[in-house]
Amino acid sequence: MTNDLLNKPAETAAELHPLIRDRWSPRIFDSSHHLSLEEVQSLGEAFRWSASSFNQQPWHVVFARSGSDLFQGVSEGLNEFNQQWATGASVLAVVLANQFEDGSPRDKAATFFDAGIASSQLVTQVEAMGLKAHYMGGIEHDALSITVNAVDRDVVCVIAIGKQGSLANQTEKLVSREITPRSRLDPTAIYTIDHKIA
Ligand SMILES: Cc1cc2nc3c(=O)[nH]c(=O)nc-3n(C[C@H](O)[C@H](O)[C@H](O)COP(=O)(O)O)c2cc1C
DSSP: OOTTSOOOOOOOSSOOOHHHHTOOOOSOBOTTOOOOHHHHHHHHHHHHTSOOGGGOOOEEEEEEETTSHHHHHHHHTBOHHHHHHHTTSSEEEEEEEEOEETTEEOOHHHHHHHHHHHHHHHHHHHHHTTOEEEEEOOBOHHHHHHHHTOTTEEEEEEEEEEOBOOSTTOOHHHHHHHTSOOOOOOHHHHOOOSSOOO
Protein backbone atom coordinates (compact mmCIF):
# COMPACT_ATOMS: atom_id res chain seq x y z
CA MET A 1 0.00 0.00 0.00
CA THR A 2 1.32 3.43 -0.83
CA ASN A 3 1.30 6.16 1.78
CA ASP A 4 -1.43 8.35 0.33
CA LEU A 5 -4.03 5.66 0.96
CA LEU A 6 -6.38 6.31 3.82
CA ASN A 7 -6.33 3.97 6.81
CA LYS A 8 -9.31 3.92 9.14
CA PRO A 9 -8.58 1.33 11.82
CA ALA A 10 -11.33 0.70 14.34
CA GLU A 11 -10.80 2.32 17.73
CA THR A 12 -11.32 -0.74 19.87
CA ALA A 13 -11.79 -1.33 23.58
CA ALA A 14 -9.65 -4.48 23.37
CA GLU A 15 -7.16 -6.09 20.99
CA LEU A 16 -8.47 -7.05 17.59
CA HIS A 17 -6.98 -8.98 14.68
CA PRO A 18 -5.79 -6.54 11.99
CA LEU A 19 -8.01 -8.21 9.36
CA ILE A 20 -11.05 -7.07 11.35
CA ARG A 21 -9.62 -3.87 12.81
CA ASP A 22 -8.51 -2.46 9.47
CA ARG A 23 -11.55 -3.41 7.39
CA TRP A 24 -13.60 -0.42 6.40
CA SER A 25 -15.79 0.52 3.46
CA PRO A 26 -14.02 2.83 1.02
CA ARG A 27 -15.71 4.44 -1.97
CA ILE A 28 -12.53 5.32 -3.83
CA PHE A 29 -11.10 2.41 -5.81
CA ASP A 30 -8.25 2.21 -8.31
CA SER A 31 -10.25 1.78 -11.52
CA SER A 32 -7.17 0.58 -13.43
CA HIS A 33 -6.89 -2.49 -11.19
CA HIS A 34 -8.16 -5.88 -12.31
CA LEU A 35 -8.56 -9.16 -10.47
CA SER A 36 -7.29 -12.37 -12.04
CA LEU A 37 -9.56 -15.37 -12.41
CA GLU A 38 -7.62 -17.14 -9.62
CA GLU A 39 -8.11 -14.20 -7.27
CA VAL A 40 -11.84 -14.15 -7.89
CA GLN A 41 -11.96 -17.91 -7.39
CA SER A 42 -10.35 -17.40 -3.96
CA LEU A 43 -13.21 -15.05 -3.09
CA GLY A 44 -15.71 -17.62 -4.32
CA GLU A 45 -14.06 -20.29 -2.17
CA ALA A 46 -14.21 -18.06 0.92
CA PHE A 47 -17.95 -17.67 0.31
CA ARG A 48 -18.41 -21.37 -0.45
CA TRP A 49 -16.71 -22.56 2.73
CA SER A 50 -18.79 -20.51 5.11
CA ALA A 51 -20.95 -22.25 7.71
CA SER A 52 -24.69 -22.62 7.12
CA SER A 53 -27.73 -23.98 8.89
CA PHE A 54 -27.91 -27.78 8.23
CA ASN A 55 -25.09 -27.19 5.73
CA GLN A 56 -27.78 -26.28 3.20
CA GLN A 57 -25.64 -23.53 1.64
CA PRO A 58 -28.63 -21.44 0.54
CA TRP A 59 -26.59 -18.97 -1.45
CA HIS A 60 -24.89 -18.07 -4.68
CA VAL A 61 -22.60 -15.21 -5.61
CA VAL A 62 -22.15 -13.83 -9.11
CA PHE A 63 -18.87 -12.02 -9.70
CA ALA A 64 -18.75 -9.42 -12.47
CA ARG A 65 -15.25 -8.25 -13.33
CA SER A 66 -14.68 -4.70 -14.60
CA GLY A 67 -14.64 -4.47 -18.38
CA SER A 68 -17.20 -7.25 -18.80
CA ASP A 69 -20.73 -6.73 -20.11
CA LEU A 70 -21.98 -8.21 -16.85
CA PHE A 71 -20.11 -5.56 -14.83
CA GLN A 72 -21.88 -2.89 -16.89
CA GLY A 73 -25.23 -4.60 -16.29
CA VAL A 74 -24.70 -4.91 -12.53
CA SER A 75 -23.55 -1.26 -12.36
CA GLU A 76 -26.87 -0.24 -13.87
CA GLY A 77 -28.64 -2.13 -11.08
CA LEU A 78 -27.09 0.07 -8.37
CA ASN A 79 -28.91 3.13 -7.12
CA GLU A 80 -27.79 6.51 -8.42
CA PHE A 81 -25.60 7.28 -5.40
CA ASN A 82 -23.78 3.95 -5.50
CA GLN A 83 -23.28 4.19 -9.26
CA GLN A 84 -21.28 7.38 -8.72
CA TRP A 85 -18.46 5.55 -6.95
CA ALA A 86 -18.84 1.77 -7.17
CA THR A 87 -18.08 1.62 -10.89
CA GLY A 88 -14.41 2.21 -9.94
CA ALA A 89 -14.27 -1.22 -8.31
CA SER A 90 -12.58 -4.22 -9.96
CA VAL A 91 -15.42 -6.60 -9.18
CA LEU A 92 -19.10 -6.24 -8.34
CA ALA A 93 -20.28 -9.34 -6.47
CA VAL A 94 -24.04 -9.97 -6.41
CA VAL A 95 -25.01 -12.00 -3.35
CA LEU A 96 -28.10 -14.21 -3.70
CA ALA A 97 -30.04 -16.19 -1.13
CA ASN A 98 -32.18 -19.21 -1.89
CA GLN A 99 -35.30 -19.41 0.24
CA PHE A 100 -36.10 -22.90 -0.99
CA GLU A 101 -34.55 -26.29 -0.28
CA ASP A 102 -35.75 -29.08 -2.59
CA GLY A 103 -38.79 -26.94 -3.40
CA SER A 104 -39.76 -26.37 0.27
CA PRO A 105 -39.47 -22.95 1.91
CA ARG A 106 -36.58 -22.50 4.33
CA ASP A 107 -36.68 -20.43 7.48
CA LYS A 108 -36.29 -16.88 6.19
CA ALA A 109 -34.16 -15.61 9.05
CA ALA A 110 -31.75 -18.56 8.73
CA THR A 111 -31.52 -18.08 4.98
CA PHE A 112 -30.49 -14.45 5.20
CA PHE A 113 -28.28 -15.07 8.24
CA ASP A 114 -26.41 -17.74 6.25
CA ALA A 115 -26.02 -15.47 3.23
CA GLY A 116 -24.81 -12.69 5.53
CA ILE A 117 -22.07 -14.69 7.19
CA ALA A 118 -20.89 -16.09 3.84
CA SER A 119 -20.64 -12.49 2.58
CA SER A 120 -18.67 -11.49 5.65
CA GLN A 121 -16.29 -14.41 5.16
CA LEU A 122 -15.80 -13.33 1.53
CA VAL A 123 -14.99 -9.80 2.71
CA THR A 124 -12.45 -11.13 5.22
CA GLN A 125 -10.72 -12.93 2.33
CA VAL A 126 -10.77 -9.64 0.38
CA GLU A 127 -8.96 -7.96 3.28
CA ALA A 128 -6.46 -10.83 3.56
CA MET A 129 -5.61 -10.28 -0.13
CA GLY A 130 -4.80 -6.61 0.55
CA LEU A 131 -7.96 -5.44 -1.19
CA LYS A 132 -11.03 -3.57 0.05
CA ALA A 133 -14.78 -4.25 -0.11
CA HIS A 134 -17.92 -2.18 0.29
CA TYR A 135 -21.36 -3.75 0.80
CA MET A 136 -24.30 -2.10 -0.95
CA GLY A 137 -27.98 -2.48 -0.16
CA GLY A 138 -28.85 0.52 -2.33
CA ILE A 139 -29.68 -1.58 -5.37
CA GLU A 140 -32.53 -2.38 -7.76
CA HIS A 141 -33.38 -5.92 -6.71
CA ASP A 142 -35.71 -6.77 -9.59
CA ALA A 143 -33.38 -5.41 -12.26
CA LEU A 144 -30.39 -7.25 -10.79
CA SER A 145 -32.37 -10.45 -10.55
CA ILE A 146 -32.85 -10.35 -14.33
CA THR A 147 -29.25 -9.24 -14.96
CA VAL A 148 -27.75 -12.25 -13.17
CA ASN A 149 -30.60 -14.70 -13.94
CA ALA A 150 -31.36 -15.24 -10.24
CA VAL A 151 -34.57 -17.17 -11.05
CA ASP A 152 -35.93 -18.29 -7.62
CA ARG A 153 -33.09 -16.75 -5.61
CA ASP A 154 -33.36 -13.38 -3.86
CA VAL A 155 -30.84 -10.63 -4.52
CA VAL A 156 -29.44 -9.70 -1.08
CA CYS A 157 -26.74 -7.13 -1.77
CA VAL A 158 -23.90 -6.19 -4.07
CA ILE A 159 -20.31 -5.98 -2.82
CA ALA A 160 -17.86 -3.65 -4.55
CA ILE A 161 -14.36 -5.14 -4.39
CA GLY A 162 -11.06 -3.72 -5.53
CA LYS A 163 -7.81 -2.00 -4.77
CA GLN A 164 -8.21 1.09 -2.65
CA GLY A 165 -7.64 4.28 -4.65
CA SER A 166 -5.80 7.47 -3.85
CA LEU A 167 -7.58 10.55 -2.54
CA ALA A 168 -5.68 12.67 -5.09
CA ASN A 169 -7.76 14.11 -7.95
CA GLN A 170 -11.09 13.14 -6.38
CA THR A 171 -14.00 15.53 -5.92
CA GLU A 172 -14.16 17.46 -2.65
CA LYS A 173 -17.50 15.83 -1.85
CA LEU A 174 -16.14 12.32 -2.26
CA VAL A 175 -12.99 13.08 -0.27
CA SER A 176 -14.95 14.60 2.61
CA ARG A 177 -17.22 11.55 2.75
CA GLU A 178 -14.21 9.25 2.58
CA ILE A 179 -12.36 10.87 5.47
CA THR A 180 -15.40 10.87 7.76
CA PRO A 181 -14.35 8.99 10.89
CA ARG A 182 -15.83 5.55 11.45
CA SER A 183 -18.05 5.29 14.49
CA ARG A 184 -19.81 2.65 16.54
CA LEU A 185 -22.16 2.58 19.51
CA ASP A 186 -20.54 2.24 22.91
CA PRO A 187 -19.39 -1.33 23.77
CA THR A 188 -21.97 -1.48 26.59
CA ALA A 189 -24.74 -0.99 24.03
CA ILE A 190 -23.40 -3.87 21.95
CA TYR A 191 -22.14 -6.65 24.21
CA THR A 192 -22.62 -7.89 27.76
CA ILE A 193 -20.22 -10.12 29.68
CA ASP A 194 -21.04 -12.23 32.77
CA HIS A 195 -24.33 -10.51 33.61
CA LYS A 196 -27.81 -9.94 32.20
CA ILE A 197 -28.47 -6.95 29.96
CA ALA A 198 -28.98 -4.01 32.29
C1 LIG B 1 -26.02 -4.68 4.16
C2 LIG B 1 -25.27 -3.38 3.96
C3 LIG B 1 -25.73 -2.47 3.03
C4 LIG B 1 -25.02 -1.28 2.80
N1 LIG B 1 -25.44 -0.44 1.80
C5 LIG B 1 -24.66 0.61 1.43
C6 LIG B 1 -24.97 1.38 0.27
O1 LIG B 1 -25.95 1.13 -0.44
N2 LIG B 1 -24.15 2.41 -0.05
C7 LIG B 1 -23.05 2.74 0.70
O2 LIG B 1 -22.35 3.68 0.33
N3 LIG B 1 -22.72 2.02 1.80
C8 LIG B 1 -23.48 0.96 2.19
N4 LIG B 1 -23.13 0.17 3.27
C9 LIG B 1 -21.89 0.47 4.01
C10 LIG B 1 -22.18 0.98 5.41
O3 LIG B 1 -22.64 2.30 5.34
C11 LIG B 1 -20.90 0.86 6.26
O4 LIG B 1 -20.56 -0.48 6.40
C12 LIG B 1 -21.11 1.48 7.65
O5 LIG B 1 -21.26 2.87 7.54
C13 LIG B 1 -19.91 1.22 8.56
O6 LIG B 1 -18.73 1.69 8.00
P1 LIG B 1 -17.46 0.74 7.83
O7 LIG B 1 -17.89 -0.44 6.97
O8 LIG B 1 -16.44 1.59 7.10
O9 LIG B 1 -17.02 0.31 9.19
C14 LIG B 1 -23.84 -0.99 3.55
C15 LIG B 1 -23.40 -1.93 4.51
C16 LIG B 1 -24.10 -3.11 4.71
C17 LIG B 1 -23.57 -4.12 5.71
